Amino acid sequence: FNRHATRKNRIDWMKMIYSSDRLPEYIASGSSVKTDEMEGKDPDEEFFRLKPAATVEEDKDWDMSKEVYTDNVLTKWENEELLDPLRSLFITGQQ
Amino acid sequence: MTTSGSLLKFSGHLHFRHRIVLSILSGKPVRIDRIRSEDKDPGLRDFEASLLRLLEKVTNGTVIEISYTGTSVLVKPGVVVGGSITHDCPLSRSVGYFLEPLIMIAPFAKKPLNLTLRGITTDDRDLSVDLIRTVTLPHIQLFGIDEGLELRIKKRGAPPLGGGEVQFLCSIVKQVKTLDFVEPGKIKRIRGISHAVRVSPQFSNRMIEAARSVLNRFIPDIYLYSDVYKGEESGKSPGYALSLLAESTTGALHCSEAVSKPGVPPEDIARQATYALLEEIKRGGCVDRSHQILVLLMMVLGSEDIGRCRMGEPSPRTIQFLRDAREFFGVSFKIAKAESTNPDSTDLIFSCLGIGYVNANRTLA
Numbered sequence: 001f002n003r004h005a006t007r008k009n010r011i012d013w014m015k016m017i018y019s020s021d022r023l024p025e026y027i028a029s030g031s032s033v034k035t036d037e038m039e040g041k042d043p044d045e046e047f048f049r050l051k052p053a054a055t056v057e058e059d060k061d062w063d064m065s066k067e068v069y070t071d072n073v074l075t076k077w078e079n080e081e082l083l084d085p086l087r088s089l090f091i092t093g094q095q
Numbered sequence: 096m097t098t099s100g101s102l103l104k105f106s107g108h109l110h111f112r113h114r115i116v117l118s119i120l121s122g123k124p125v126r127i128d129r130i131r132s133e134d135k136d137p138g139l140r141d142f143e144a145s146l147l148r149l150l151e152k153v154t155n156g157t158v159i160e161i162s163y164t165g166t167s168v169l170v171k172p173g174v175v176v177g178g179s180i181t182h183d184c185p186l187s188r189s190v191g192y193f194l195e196p197l198i199m200i201a202p203f204a205k206k207p208l209n210l211t212l213r214g215i216t217t218d219d220r221d222l223s224v225d226l227i228r229t230v231t232l233p234h235i236q237l238f239g240i241d242e243g244l245e246l247r248i249k250k251r252g253a254p255p256l257g258g259g260e261v262q263f264l265c266s267i268v269k270q271v272k273t274l275d276f277v278e279p280g281k282i283k284r285i286r287g288i289s290h291a292v293r294v295s296p297q298f299s300n301r302m303i304e305a306a307r308s309v310l311n312r313f314i315p316d317i318y319l320y321s322d323v324y325k326g327e328e329s330g331k332s333p334g335y336a337l338s339l340l341a342e343s344t345t346g347a348l349h350c351s352e353a354v355s356k357p358g359v360p361p362e363d364i365a366r367q368a369t370y371a372l373l374e375e376i377k378r379g380g381c382v383d384r385s386h387q388i389l390v391l392l393m394m395v396l397g398s399e400d401i402g403r404c405r406m407g408e409p410s411p412r413t414i415q416f417l418r419d420a421r422e423f424f425g426v427s428f429k430i431a432k433a434e435s436t437n438p439d440s441t442d443l444i445f446s447c448l449g450i451g452y453v454n455a456n457r458t459l460a
Contacts, residue, residue: 013409013430013443014427014428014429014430016414017409017414017417017418017430018417018418018421018427023411024411024412024413024414024415024418025411027411027414028408028409028410028411028414029411062220063108063109063110063111063112063192064192064220064221065191065195065221065222065385065388065412066219066220066221066222066352066385067371067375067384067385067410069367069370069371069374073370073374074366074367074370074371074374075370077309077369077370077373077374078370083309083312083313083373086313086373086376086377087313089281089282089376089377089379090281090282090283090313090314091281091282091283091314091344092313092314092315093281093313
């Protein structure tokens with residue numbers, strides 16, 4: 001499976017989780033662009049890039065299970081047009 | 096006693112709870128160093144110390160050593176005993192913080208757990224008692240932990256002063272079932288609990304109204320319950336919140352919640368919860384994002400068979416959990432795209448071979 005996952009939008013989750021030491025926050029936020037960009041860097045440089053991000057993260061992380069949504073994630077739903085594609089996920093929507 | 100396992104070392108205060116849970120279940124001692132060692136106020140927080148004390152009550156023979164500065168903890172797990180326990184939670188975290196790890200270990204106790212927790216019942220950091228009752232408990236029922244599973248909300252307590260009380264009852268199992276849950280289905284109903292304590296009960300209705308105005312277009316089967324607690328049962332501080340859950344035709348649950356903030360009208364709180372629910376539904380999978388860890392843990396412990404579950408993208412906490420679970424149990428998951436033909440779908444299938452964990456603490460009948 002992994003070998004064939006060459007498309008940009010396919011993040012190789014197994015490799016990222018089990019055989020890289022990248023921070024979880026990085027992997028989770030990793031849009032395809034970010035991961036591709038990171039892939040080419042040599043490990044030393046990557047290490048220095050990650051460190052400041054980690055210390056910032058630690059100050060506010062409370063080991064909490066509830067998802068924190070940023071305002072723009074939620075306010076985008078005020079746009080009525082976005083609501084329509086969601087209908088297919090409900091039994092009332094068409095296939 | 097099985098203390099033969101080698102000592103596992105971690106650093107940092109993050110992911111504290113699931114590491115302790117993994118240690119207790121695996122019987123492997125764990126040492127966590129550098130807990131906020133760079134912080135202005137280093138060491139364990141009161142809620143973490145309180146959680147350790149609670150785990151000491153639930154288990155027998157657990158040795159917990161905290162260094163003088165509080166920046167390092169050593170836990171040598173004993174056996175999970177269960178039984179009847181009461182614990183006062185500090186006001187820095189809600190009872191959800193304590194219930195989440197307890198739900199993971201309670202099924203493997205020697206005696207059924209009857210836990211009374213006092214403190215804050217709903218806050219914006221941890222799952223509220225409403226969500227634990229309506230969403231977390233059904234998630235562990237998937238694994239055959241069913242009988243006598245209950246969470247009673249006796250009193251509600253809003254931050255900052257709390258004053259709430261809940262009772263958690265959990266039966267014990269010998270082994271958990273293997274999960275095979277790959278059909279997300281379609282959302283067939285939406286349920287919700289809206290509560291308001293020490294403020295006008297009308298706030299609760301206003302939240303329901305606002306949530307309905309967005310959700311009604313999707314589905315007619317919406318029932319939002321206004322839960323009113325009065326007098327002594329409503330705790331010491333004013334507050335209100337809306338918890339929502341969407342259930343699919345295959346029983347997949349997605350949930351969201353928003354809690355009152357000073358100066359924000361109830362309509363806005365309701366909309367926050369509603370939009371968060373839509374976001375959660377859009378992320379897909381068979382399991383709610385905040386319950387990924389619980390489900391994955393139970394899959395690891397499952398009988399020696401391949402367990403499969405479809406989920407949305409893992410959260411950062413889940414990613415760290417997957418790594419830690421491999422350290423403790425040597426189990427790694429196979430993670431594959433759920434729909435390889437559909438480039439828009441981000442759903443993943445997590446599969447693993449369960450270790451066939453047997454509840455050794457259970458008294459032999």
